Amino acid sequence: MTALVASIAERDPQRVVAAALEALERGADAVEVRLDALHATSESIRGLADALPSGQWIVTCRPVAQGGTSSDTPAQRAALLAAAGSVSDGIIDFEWDDWQRLGGSPFAAGGAAMSSAGRMNASKRESARILLSHHDWHRRPAELERMVRAMCAVPEAIAVKVAWPAESILSNFEAFDIMRASPKDAVAICMGEAGLMSRALAGKFGAYATYCAHREGMETAPGQVSLEVLRDLYRWDAIDESTAVYGVIGWPVSHSISPVVMNGMFAAMRFPAVYLPMPVEPSYDAFAAFMDRCLSYPGFDAGGFSVTAPHKEHALRYLGERVDPPADVLGAVNTIRIDDGEPWGCNTDCTAALDTLLERMEREAQGLEGVGVDVLGAGGVARAVVAGLVDCGCRVTVYNRTAERAAALADAFGCKPAPWDDRSRGDGQIIVNCTSVGMWPDVESTPMPAARLAAGTVVFDTVYRPAETRLLRDAEAAGCRTVDGLTMFARQAAAQLYYWTEQLPEMAPLWELATTAVDADRQP
Structure with missing residues (x-):
């Protein structure tokens, strides 16, 4: 079973112990104590790890070249690690480069191995056991596979660990290869936002461990997430080799509240799946390459995806x-x-947007016959909104920064295109924003000058984060009737869940998850 290891990089020995014990209490299987963060001598940290539960700690001292802060020599780092605690009670994470410079193990006999339950087994006394690691913060090592094999060939190594920056989301699959096929137990981490799958799905692919921050804001590597995020949001304890993988594909995708909502609903519905943000570069080739890999990779078990901008047309x-x-x-x-x-x-x-608008206007679909609507944007959401409005008999005008895209959308549905700069001169009784302007974190932007907003106009913003955008605030101040994007989001999310699971989701918990996720942005 893959161990969940919380990294501790506090600068005071007492705070290290307190943070480590707290992380273990909150569900970490083990802790990694970053001695380089302490900037301490061997004497000042002597026995530090002995204050921690036997068999549940790893000590490491990361050099500057490997993303740490230690400027000591390899021998000095080894001495510091040996002084931290009895090597028979924990594991020493030692950098591969230092190991090679010293020509072998600098540590005395007496060690511990990770048990199949994901915890270090302090009762198993053998020769000194080492976790050999290599961290490259700049690029993928040129001979990664050869390096892993060489590290695995070291008799003292109980496991190996490699970490490098994700070049794209596809890098995760190379990490999965290492987890699955390494001659010894392995940790493989792709750093950065695009590398989240290598962390969250480590248990699915039988990795030796994955690493997290013990608290939000205490991350020790790019893309590292907190213990709470891995356990509570990404369902760490529910993931095994049979877990189905879902996610939201987009660029960017960090703004999406879908992981919060979908993982919460999977748990409520007792559906064996996990849902992850999946940042895929904004080209068709990147989208197709990712889909091909998900569908062909052994054991990935792709169940389905939400697709957001700019990939909705790519998906079609x-x-x-x-x-x-x-x-x-x-x-x-x-x-x-x-x-x-x-x-x-x-x-x-389409259905989610139209139902949301009609409910807020207290009308049936036929009640929109002949109503003028100004639609801002010409992407995937705009296509769905325009199609629904045209079907109801609305007179739709499409405004977009790229005139060619506005013309193409208008031509597809028999409506009128107009220049983006003319949007404030439109006369639609309904304004629908289908752009990302005003979306978190750029919450003070608006796609429509406030002067255009007149009392009696209906203003619908499909942006859902924040729920009350600058556009909606301006509209309310002008006496308009407003329609928020969060209601539309909840409706389309419920439809997605049904499409995937063939189970009708309950709207009350879905709505609570969505509003809680958006309300979190307001907290200091």
Whole structure:
């Protein structure tokens, strides 16, 4: 079982012990004590790890070249590690470069191995045991596979660890290869936002361990997340080799509250899956390469994906004829389901947007006949909104920064394109923002000058984070009727869950998860 290791990089020995004990109490299987953060001598930290539970600690002293702060010699680092605690009670993480410079192990006999339960087994007394590691903060090591094999060939090494920056989300699959096929137990981490899968899915692919920060704000590497995020948000304790993988594909994707909502709903529905943010570069080739890898990688068990900007049209192109209505007519896919290895797509935006607007206006669909609507944007959400409005008989005008995209969307649905700079001169009774302007963290931006907003106009912002955007605040101040994007988000999320699971989700817990996630932005 993969161990969940909380990294401790406090600068005071007493705080190290307190933080380590707290992390273990909160569910970490072990702690990694970063001695380089202490800037201490061997005497001042002597016996530090002995204050921790036997068999549940790793000590390391990371040199500057490997992303740490130690400028000592390899021999000095070895002495510091040996002084921290009885090597028979824990594990020493020693850098591969230092190991090679010293020509072998500088540590005395007496060690411990990680048990199959994911904890260090202090009762197993053998020769000194080492976790050999290599961290490259700048690039993927040129001969990564050869390095892993060489580290595994060291008799004293109970496991090996390698970490490097993710070049793209595809880098995670190389990390999975190492976890699955290394001659010895291995930790493989892709650093940065794109490398989250290598951390969150380590248990699925049988890694020796994965690492997290003991508290938010105490991260020790790019892309590292906190203990609470791994356990509570990404369902660490529920993940095993059979867990299905879902996620939201977009660029950017860090703003999405979908991981909070979907993982919470998976737990409530007792559905064996995990849902992750998946940043995929904004090109069709990048989207297609990621989909191909997810579908072909052994044991990945892709279950489905939410698709957000700029990939909704890419998804339609990728799926070809494997599309359920109304996505084929809309020209955009926001939901993908994997059936027996085959991807199928649909669009849950159109119905969610139209139902949300009609509910707020207290009208039936036929009540929109002849109503003028100004739509801002020409991406995937705009296509869904325009299609629904045109179907209701609305007179739609599309405004977009790129005139060609506005014209293409208008031509597809028989409505009118207009220059972006003319948006403040529109006369629509309804304004719908389908751009990302005003989305977190750029919350003070607005796609429409306040002067255009007149009493009686209905203003619908499909941005859901924050729930009350600058556009909606300006609209309310002008006496407009406002429609927020969070309600639309909740409706389309419920439809996605049904498309994936064939279970009708309860709206009350879904709405609570969504509002809690958005409200968190308001907390200091």
